[in-house]
Amino acid sequence: MQNPNELTEQELHNLAMNVVGEDLKSQGFDFLAVNSKLKKNPQFVVQKGKQMSFVLVRAICFPEKLHNEDKFLLDKVKAHAQKFDADLYYAEVGLGHAEDMTKALVKGEPYSEIYQGLKKI
Known part of the structure; x- marks a missing residue:
């Protein structure tokens, strides 16, 4: 049974966006x-x-592996970016429970993150 306090997919995505947004700002x-x-x-x-x-921002949680980009999606968004003479960056944020990476992230409990910065596509 799933813990009702586990972060949802949207909450994980928002957490990853906050990490990347702070990097972009800095x-x-x-x-x-x-x-x-x-x-x-x-x-x-x-x-x-x-x-x-x-x-593009992706939240990656165990057991999903980092550096496993969706090539079809990247190609699609890159084509869109080229219409605007825009660069395309991919930013993945690995998220896990601070005490055990195999555990789900739970509201109010510590977590760890792995963020290696923007990757130009």
């Missing part, structure tokens, strides 16, 4: 659009100087 990107809905891409449209960029 790098001096200006936010043009933010979309936190699941399966709606890209999550961020940002600009730095005159260069627009699209950013």
Whole structure:
């Protein structure tokens, strides 16, 4: 039986977006659009100087593996980005329970994250 306090897929996605959003902010990107809905891409449209960029964000939880990008999705969003002369970045955030990575994330309990930054596609 699932714990009713486990984070939902949307909550995990929002957590990953917060991590990536803070990184974008620290790098001096200006936010043009933010979309936190699941399966709606890209999550961020940002600009730095005159260069627009699209950013895809994925929350990755055990047992799913990091660095397992959806090539079809990346190609689709890259084609869309090219119409706007925009760069495309992929940002995955590995999330896990702080005490045991095999446990689900639960509201109010500590968690760990693995974020290696933006990957230009």
